[in-house]
Amino acid sequence: MEISAAGRLEVRITTADVGKRVSVRRLSEAGAGGEKFTDTVGVLTSWTDGVLLITRKGGESVRVAESALIAGKVVPPAPARRRGPAASYEELARVAARAWRPVESEWLGEWELRAAGGFTRRANSVLPLGDPGLPLDEALTAVRRWYGARGLPAYVQTATGAAGTQELLCAELERRGWVREVTAEVWTGGLAPVADLAEGTGVLLSREADDAWLARYGRRGVSGVALRVLGSGPSVWFATVPGADGPGSVAAIGRCVVDGRWASFAAVEVDPARRRRGLATAVLAALARRALDEGASAAWLQVETDNAGARALYAGAGFAAHHAYHHYREPGAAGADRWPTTSTAR
Secondary structure (H helix, E strand, C coil): CCECCCCCECECCCHHHCCCEEEEEEEEEEECCEEEEEEEEEEEEEEECCEEEEECCCCCEEEEEHHHEEEEEECCCCCCCCCCCCCCHHHHHHHHHHCCCCCEEEEECCEEEEECCCCCCHHHCEEECCCCCCCHHHHHHHHHHHHHCCCCCCEEEEEECCCCCCHHHHHHHHHCCCEEEEEEEEEEEECHHHHCCCCCCCCEEECCCCHHHHHHHCCCCCCHHHHHHHCCCCEEEEEEEECCCCCCCEEEEEEEEEECCEEEEEEEEECHHHCCCCHHHHHHHHHHHHHHHCCCCEEEEEEECCCHHHHHHHHHCCCEEEEEEEEEECCCCCCCCCCCCCCCCC
8 A cells, every 4th residue: 555754554546546546445344353444456437426436357346435545546557467478458359359250240439339149248249449439328329229220138348357448438337227247257378288288189170060069059049140150250160079879969069269379269068967077178178289280379268257167277277367358238128148158168
């Protein structure tokens, strides 16, 4: 915390610091055992009516009463990772967008409006990468109109926790009643360690997802539109581990998109009866080898915060969280329960 030359803690932030990353200490409890304090680090997204709103890395908003502040200061952006590939949020966002293309899209300033008949939120949400060219309320009205014309609820995909992410936009959406429906994390790491996880033998690679692959994918609404989304990307590979129940049976699958130095992993699914046998690891290793052959060196993936098995696997391979991402649903719209998030590993 900020300490003056006299050794006192001081509050060295003001309303002019909204939008900056700050660290604050506040009095959280006072009792017989003495005073207790709580420290919070995040982006200061507002300071109004004596209340500070700070958005943490994972997207959680913390309200801090100005009267409870003990100390506060502006802090520099989170340091770059000391291992693994360096990447800005914008680079990763654009790479991720190319790996999961919608069927149709339209630009509103620097916001991309994406639609794919309701197959997954990522392909049916706004990707805001700058200024929409309109005041926010007008931009959101245009967004709702665009999705409404397609019979879809409006979603905005945002990110928090890295330099250049959208904590301020998240706060503005929440003030307007938009509902945060999904939160996950994007992890990055070196590609070679993934290839070294297993031999990858017994894994078949193909440029197309056949009927057996799609049956194991098991998502509702896998139509022609879904096939276009799954097959989109600069260099797409589908992995299949044949099952033991005859022709057409599949024990595990996966998908990889190679895009320059980056490889992404998604749709890793394993037959529930065959889990805990290393099949997901074999799929990842085989796809990683293919990506290395095409010149990639770095990898990214999306992982659920409660997927302990996947998180342990990727942490062991040198991956670490880069940022969190969220989908905000327009006020009053029904939830899109039919839209699954794409898994990475189980």
